[in-house]
Amino acid sequence: MASVLFIDGVLPSFPHPERGWRVLRILKALAEAGHRVVYLLLQGERYEIYRPAFEEAGVEFYVEKGARICRQGPVKCRVVGLNQLVQEVPFHLACIHFAANAPACIPVIRRYSPRTRIAVDTVDLAHIRLWREALVTGRQETVVEAYRHWEMETAVFRQADAVIAVTPLEAKMISRLAPGVKTVVIPVIADAWPQVNPFSSRQGLLYVGNFFHPPNADAVFYLVDHIWPHLQKALPGVELYIVGHNPPQEIQALVNDGIRVVGYVPSLAPYFEQCRLMVAPIRYGAGIKTKIVEAMAAGLPVVTTSMGAEGMELQPGENVLVADDPVSFSRAVAALYQNQSLWERLSQKGREHVRRHYSFPVVAPAIYSLLSS
Numbered sequence: 001m002a003s004v005l006f007i008d009g010v011l012p013s014f015p016h017p018e019r020g021w022r023v024l025r026i027l028k029a030l031a032e033a034g035h036r037v038v039y040l041l042l043q044g045e046r047y048e049i050y051r052p053a054f055e056e057a058g059v060e061f062y063v064e065k066g067a068r069i070c071r072q073g074p075v076k077c078r079v080v081g082l083n084q085l086v087q088e089v090p091f092h093l094a095c096i097h098f099a100a101n102a103p104a105c106i107p108v109i110r111r112y113s114p115r116t117r118i119a120v121d122t123v124d125l126a127h128i129r130l131w132r133e134a135l136v137t138g139r140q141e142t143v144v145e146a147y148r149h150w151e152m153e154t155a156v157f158r159q160a161d162a163v164i165a166v167t168p169l170e171a172k173m174i175s176r177l178a179p180g181v182k183t184v185v186i187p188v189i190a191d192a193w194p195q196v197n198p199f200s201s202r203q204g205l206l207y208v209g210n211f212f213h214p215p216n217a218d219a220v221f222y223l224v225d226h227i228w229p230h231l232q233k234a235l236p237g238v239e240l241y242i243v244g245h246n247p248p249q250e251i252q253a254l255v256n257d258g259i260r261v262v263g264y265v266p267s268l269a270p271y272f273e274q275c276r277l278m279v280a281p282i283r284y285g286a287g288i289k290t291k292i293v294e295a296m297a298a299g300l301p302v303v304t305t306s307m308g309a310e311g312m313e314l315q316p317g318e319n320v321l322v323a324d325d326p327v328s329f330s331r332a333v334a335a336l337y338q339n340q341s342l343w344e345r346l347s348q349k350g351r352e353h354v355r356r357h358y359s360f361p362v363v364a365p366a367i368y369s370l371l372s373s
Helices: 022-032 047-056 082-088 099-112 126-137 140-159 168-177 214-234 269-274 290-297 326-338 340-357 360-369
Strands: 003-008 036-041 060-064 078-080 093-097 117-121 162-165 182-185 205-208 240-243 259-263 277-280 302-304
Touching (some): 003 082, 022 047, 099 140, 126 214, 162 168, 168 182, 182 360, 205 214, 214 277, 277 326
Parallel strands (some): 205 240, 205 277
């Protein structure tokens, strides 16, 4: 069996471990296949929250000895330097989570373990996301940041043995940046719910987003400022639930008679069960929109934008509704909210789409292919 090293910069900011987190599911799959899997955290914050989840998945958990938390006092966790680790363990594969972590790690691995193959897990193409943000916001400094990320990502991809994308579309983009480098598509992994609550038992609209990620806050402001006034006329009395970690003060201030800012919840299941549909008016971003996959898996129909649906091989009108301006978006939401047969079709077809594209049996071969030459 092979030995796999997974290098990560930081852990998710949630106060409780997300056991459906893509990284955990990928590493658990490799461990259950009999491989030795080691997770190395470059910055140790929140390691005490997540370490048990990794160990339950059969993954060895380490903090890099150069992490800031190691300089602050004793760490109740195994601590090791990357250079020492790759010399002690003959890793077949080192996978680096996020391209931004790769420039510091690739030279160390190449120097001390030259036979170890290196994969970079992009999660999203940051330069694409930043270019799009600049187009939406008009901020010149974001254009500069996008260009810097383009340079960094291009260089990193060309130094890697393989690059992991989350959508087929981004895999094609990566192939143009790094011709000849192997690309592997590993999206989020989701389990379609076997049963869902009926249309008649549901009410309200749901928005989900981690507000550490700028596109999520932008989508909320766009929703409230430009779409919500139309929805108040089309669906009098409807309520909007804004759920997600770390809502900034500006979003908390949006609370009124129809808008509920819930903040972080340990599980989205109650909202997936009780709300009638999800709204995701995303104006910029990249990668895959996990919230959309999770909602569809739960049988909760989604209204989103072309940007939100990008790369997911969705069929508007069959398993999702797509609209790109406030009036069209509000009309799509109102139609879906009031039309039971349309709702039932999207709910069923959405779960079918998840089974075909994001279920573990479908994604697993791509995970295992990382260990093939």
